[in-house]
Amino acid sequence: MQDTDFISSFAKGLKVIEAFDEARPRLSISDVAKTTGLDRATARRCLLTLSELGYADYDGKFFALTPKILRLGHAYLAATPLPALVQPTLDQLSERTAQSASVSVLDGTDIVYIARAAQKRVMSINLTPGSRLPAYCASMGRVLLAALPEDEARAVLNRSDLKANTPRTLTAPDEIIAELWRVRAQGYALIDQELEPGLCSIAVPLENDRGRIIAALNIGAPAASVPAAELVERYLPILREAQVALKQVLR
Amino acid sequence: MQDTDFISSFAKGLKVIEAFDEARPRLSISDVAKTTGLDRATARRCLLTLSELGYADYDGKFFALTPKILRLGHAYLAATPLPALVQPTLDQLSERTAQSASVSVLDGTDIVYIARAAQKRVMSINLTPGSRLPAYCASMGRVLLAALPEDEARAVLNRSDLKANTPRTLTAPDEIIAELWRVRAQGYALIDQELEPGLCSIAVPLENDRGRIIAALNIGAPAASVPAAELVERYLPILREAQVALKQVLR
Incomplete structure (x- = not known):
């Protein structure tokens, strides 16, 4: 894997996290693809990764962030x-x-x-x-x-x-x-x-x-x-x- | 790039963010490698990605998270x-x-x-x-x-x-x-x-x-x-x- 691949997948993942907000608390794969401009396959990989790691819940159709996401923002506030x-x-x-x-x-x-x-x-x-x-x-x-x-x-x-x-x-x-x-x-x-x-x-x-x-x-x-x-x-x-x-x- | 590569680089990046906390607000590449258990090259790629995307500051030796990181945690609170x-x-x-x-x-x-x-x-x-x-x-x-x-x-x-x-x-x-x-x-x-x-x-x-x-x-x-x-x-x-x-x- 090249450095550029690495940087790009990490960057895309972060973009997917930021796709969730007050107006869009629950998102499907297509919703995320639309909001972020990523293709469907990439949006899907990002969402499944978040879900796999416990940063998101998935009910089979929609994804929603979990409180574990707060660890990321809190890293700044604590640091x-x-x-x-x-x-x-x-x-x-x-x-x-x-x-x-x-x-x-x-x-x-x-x-x-x-x-x-x-x-x-x-x-x-x-x-x-x-x-x-x-x-x-x-x-x-x-x-x-x-x-x-x-x-x-x-x-x-x-x-x-x-x-x-x-x-x-x-x-x-x-x-x-x-x-x-x-x-x-x-x-x-x-x-x-x-x-x-x-x-x-x-x-x-x-x-x-x-x-x-x-x-x-x-x-x-x-x-x-x-x-x-x-x-x-x-x-x-x-x-x-x-x-x-x-x-x-x-x- | 395979799905597993993708998942793993995104996961490693998130781990690096969580390495920063109250006791460790400024971290070098070696510090991050030590705290996360990632190898030095991977820690470096994650940190440079964060810095490239504006989620971290880098003074040539130490990295520190920026307020942009709060967007991630806030995505949950807002959503x-x-x-x-x-x-x-x-x-x-x-x-x-x-x-x-x-x-x-x-x-x-x-x-x-x-x-x-x-x-x-x-x-x-x-x-x-x-x-x-x-x-x-x-x-x-x-x-x-x-x-x-x-x-x-x-x-x-x-x-x-x-x-x-x-x-x-x-x-x-x-x-x-x-x-x-x-x-x-x-x-x-x-x-x-x-x-x-x-x-x-x-x-x-x-x-x-x-x-x-x-x-x-x-x-x-x-x-x-x-x-x-x-x-x-x-x-x-x-x-x-x-x-x-x-x-x-x-x-």
């Missing part, structure tokens, strides 16, 4: 010190503000939640470590995009599906780039119902002890209880404290 | 309706009791957390969806083992590393089996500092609408504030309510 380092700060933030506090990192065009301390759920989706949101319209995404050189940020926007989730969502790349300059200058990003109606949030970058931005920290609040205009006054000072405290901790 | 269905109940439970509430499922000899609502951290480890604990000494593990036929439960115990985490931990298979009979009869499991000193918990099984036990639900509390003897009186009625409410929801 990276960031979630454990920030969790106590998030718990405090969430308790002090009675809102949800989260930390995320950039992965392609998405932000990925790596730690979260949640109060009552205000979003329509349930966010947990591993959850993803599009970067262009999320406060942590704006902070992380603002940390990139402009051409890289623009390249991410070009690859993004810039949808108007609400009438307020910025979708024109030039407008978003202008907003990123503002975010960089003021040191925080404010989102007023661009991701979903009724949800506001404010985010700051997290630097490690060498001054490199490695993650973003935010507080999200229902617009009905805390209008976006008040987020800065209420929460920015607390976020700044957390930012300074975490800078000592993050290496 | 299974259970976490989203139980989260509102967990949030309520945690708020009413001011303790942490969790739901987990059995995977081999471990329980895997799939949802959690946490109050201040009482355990030495940070539990998030995807976290694993040995089933034999955890309250949710006892409930899930008690749901198995005795020979299957015994087979899981035989494959388990039955360690005395504390002087109170049951480690003799026959004693644990006897405890499982008690759990089955009383409908709940109580753990008094068998997993770690200072931590108590009480768990009940969650049935779907056809009466099949599909998960376990628990409340954990610091022994210093709630002695194990009081867990039943304080929390069992609330857990029972949640159990009944969730039975309507879980299909």
